[in-house]
Amino acid sequence: MRLSDKVVIVTGAGSGMGRAIAELFAKEGAKVVASDISEERINEVSTSIKEAGGEALGILANVAKESDVQQLIDRTVQAYGTVDILVNNAGIMDNFIPVGEVTHEHWERVLGVNLNGPMYASRAVLKIMLEKGKGVIINNASVGGLFGARGGAAYVASKHALIGLTKNTAAVYGSKGIRTNAIAPGGVNTAISGTITAPNQLGMEAIGRAGSAPMGEAQEIAYAALFLASDESSFVNGVVLTADGGWTAH
Structure with a gap:
């Protein structure tokens, strides 16, 4: 198994890509800490992993709150002693609102989840990873972080910034x-x-002028994350792996 005994935190693990990543990583031998803003969803994914023979711990957290993120890291270390891999997956959309119409509250909410959350989590785990001299951070961005017409102003700005954070950290x-x-x-x-x-x-x-997007499945993104988390990508650092079915190739 590719992630045997690795301790992994996955934010936004209650559904979609986050859940697929959490379940796949557990299947590959990781001890998964599944975090989400919904306690019900956390319980569901944790139960699913355990019933499949994996190991999981569910922790309720709103990544936009620094105190929640610190508690997430602290409880992970209390339970498993360390953090090997962080997957910053939690994210929200923004109703495609352009900058001329976006409210301050909306802007702060989207950037709070999509950008501040990954920064809080990365900052916290880096202290642990630096002591060990190794670690992996994976940020789930978006093609909205590469092009202008793939979301509203707040979403696109947050994902561009997340990619910038990724490259700087790398x-x-x-x-x-x-x-x-x-x-x-x-x-x-x-x-x-x-x-x-x-x-x-x-x-x-x-967005309509950008053309129709082929639709993928969460499992397909999970396998991309698995590659980046595993030693198979040991020489891969600071990249943005586009997984869009060729949408942005046109």
């Missing part, structure tokens, strides 16, 4: 044995679409 800490990479999924059948409640017409028109 450049600074790569020499310390810590690899940091990002995945940029395109259209994926997940519950994140449920965070789109009232799509903005102007924003939707811009």
